[in-house]
Amino acid sequence: YLSLPLRGVRVTPANIFCADQYLKVSIPPFLFEAILYAPIDDTNSTAKIGNGIIFFTLYKKEVAMWDSLTLATANKEKLQYLRENAVLKAHEKAKEETKAKKVTKQEHKKYALEATMKLEEAERKRIEDLKEKERQKVTKELALWKKQQKDAEKQKRVQKEGELHQEVEQLKEEKKEKMNKTRIPNEGTSKTRLKPTKGHGSYSMFSENLKEEQLPAPRSAATIKINFTSRVFPTALRESRIAEEEEWLRKQAEARRTVSADLSEVEDLKEEEKNPDWLKDKGNKMFATGNYLAAVNAYNLAVRLNNKLPLLYLNRAACHLKLRNLHKAIEDSSKALELLTPPVPHNEHARVKAYVRRGTAFCQLELYTEGLQDYEAALKIDPKNKTIENDAEKIRHLIQGTMQDS
């Protein structure tokens, strides 16, 4: 134990320096140094500061009585050496202490991390458990439902068997209720079924579908004919394209109109009458009403305006046929066929008509072979047309007839 009186100065722990064998208190301008007799355990030693004194409690490393507090033999070099040593030792200690602190800090951190991980794991597990429970519940329900279905089926089968049995008995015995009561296991339900079946008569149960629910029979087949809103283009209808499409159609119509429009009579005609399509329609109407001459006129005018429309010639040929201007009919059908030269499926229909009309004209002129040729051409395009076939047959017979005669 060592007590050091202070005189009016403050001491802070920084000013006290203690090493193995060296003790120093330096408070400028005062300095107290003591080189101790024997080493002490400086980590355990304490210094209490208070009331004008510092009270050192130093623990000796070796328990023994010291002769004196400080070493007597104090030559300067030794002192110096001791001092430096002490300082070094103190440094090292400080280093070690910081290292130790670091290590403990890291360990603390690790521990904290592990703790949070554990918490998260626990959370995850909880959610997993919930999911599992749900899953199990659903599978149980599914299994139960399946079982129920099976049971229901079994029951119904048993019932049905019971009923069939019942029916057989009824037939045999002439409807004695007592019989049924003794035979069938599930009495309650079968009783209620009994009443309606009695009313039905015998074989209804047998012929009924054995399906669970009573589905109605498939419908009797029927066809509904429909019309579509007309559309020239094969593509789908889009509102944004409507304007473009109208433009295109209009231009097409224009082109067809003005092929040969430099006739002197053109000015006399009204606006409508200059349009070959309109004239064609007019012609068609008149043909339909039977006014063939007027139809021919309309078609003539149309042709003068635009001589590239095969339909005009085609229709005019039909008129001529009706008027029995057979040569003209042949001419017009031929012209129509010429104009329909690229033989595409598009003008199939028109070509068939042209051939048929020309063929008819030939036959009426009694040029049967040419007629037959045309009919056969028509058949080639449209092999499914029965009327053409029949007419061709007739012509063949006629030819054979005339050949036999002559």
Next chain:
Amino acid sequence: KIEKAKPIKCGTFGATSLQQRYLATGDFGGNLNIWNLEAPEIPVYSVKGHKEIINSIDGVGGLGIGEGAPEIVTGSRDGTVKVWDPRQKDTPVANMEPVQGESKRDCWTVAFGNAYNQEERVVCAGYDNGDIKLFDLKTMSLRWETNIKNGVCSVEFDRKDINMNKLVATSLEGKFHVFDMRTQHPTKGFASVSEKAQKSTIWQVRHLPQNRDIFMTSGGAGSLHLWKYEYPAQRSKKDSEGAEMGVAGSVSLLQNVTLSTQPISSLDWSPDKKGLCVCGAFDQTVRVLIVTKLNKV
């Protein structure tokens, strides 16, 4: 994984019972096949129903929904709509075809509706020229037709198994129309409200099985829009001659999301879990989505 000779365009489970679970498919060759997925080598039912690709298929009478015979309807590029009964081989139960000589239009979509008892059925078909036609199978006649000025990509009734209530038809150019099907006026037909959702085609519409006023549309720009229909104060009123005329309500957008750059060509809701839906897109992905807060709508 099962592969067949011809590519398959469309399929439905609509006409099978819950036990059997047969898948009915229409393929690019015009064949209608019904497959038992446990034994997929040979179809349970097969017919070459159409001359061209079957664009759309729908089934009714199965899955515990609705009553009456199970039937499948197919719509094809050859312009015909045919109704098949899996119990009747080779010939359709009903055939809606163009008149002789009429040029045919692609039928792009078909849907069943009005199947509230064993006899009543109605088939709605949409075509590429904007026509929508409603066929009544009980009377075997055309009940109504209209044209919505754009090719019709998808039609659906809000429920197949009730007295027909609403019909949504979606089309090219981002438009869709909601028709109120409860009141049919002799000349004007059904009342409708239309909405333009986006610039691109609306490929599909599907109603939420748990709430028939909510439906989702899928678009050509890879987006999904969720809509709610609100009924008007009075669903029908009398017009000048005293005939009943329907009044259309209004549609409001609840939510939309863009999932992909490619069109989302098909989508469907789960009948068991509200808000669970799946969609397939041209970018070769199938996406499963969950839509939340549908209870609060």
